[in-house]
Amino acid sequence: MSNVKGLIAAAVATLVVSAGVAHADAAAAVKARQAHMDLYAFNLGILGSMAKGETDYDADAASAAASNIEALAKMKTGAFWPQGSAAGEIENSRALPEIWTTYPAVAEKAQDLVAASEAMSVAAGTGLEPLQAAMGPLGGACVACHKAFRQPE
């Protein structure tokens, strides 16, 4: 967590850079961030299925999924979230305008996800119980951001 300020500063810089993207680019950005979420979901599904005992625990598969989630959490996603891509501004977006108006609150939630994903990366390959213990904070970090910044369906 020592590099929180650096990460937030980098995220702010990228958001400012991306503020000038045109509407057509905003649609591409929405597609990119949904792809990003799909990759979270797929990898989280692998871990969740093991955590619930629906699939056998597999250290290599768990480690791979956790490593992918950590890589996703650490991506530089400023360009995925340009101005003009909130719900109501563009199709297929459930992003609340608070993402942009209360910034950097969203960057702090993103940082919580980075921390939870790092903890999962450490835990996932070591056994089912550590994996299960790491699921709560990881799922919690997802939910916290969705609750604050995503329009209900």
Place this chain on the structure above:
Amino acid sequence: MSNVKGLIAAAVATLVVSAGVAHADAAAAVKARQAHMDLYAFNLGILGSMAKGETDYDADAASAAASNIEALAKMKTGAFWPQGSAAGEIENSRALPEIWTTYPAVAEKAQDLVAASEAMSVAAGTGLEPLQAAMGPLGGACVACHKAFRQPE
């Protein structure tokens, strides 16, 4: 390139692990790998647009996109490519069966992409000309794999 063997071994292990996934999971895997490709495309689009002079060169934005592409190239994607998810075996797949039958040829191409993405990460933030020079090998690594392992539309 010193960890090529390790990467290939890890990829083989994950593919073997994922060989038992059921058909429903194969559909989810197809969605995951298409999301993975969408994220490549979006980030590559940022670099390509600068390389062609369609958008102004921006060192921070270029670095962010390059870093994302490198992270995508280094993901552990074995679970995205289960047996039973080739073209003809499942909807929306253009993956040629040679992916699985000529393995690890595909892992070698993946490793070429890792190398090209690392070179782009080094170059992208240093100037437009280095970025342009790194585009050829990066685009070439994408094309080489698509040409060998993706069904034409």
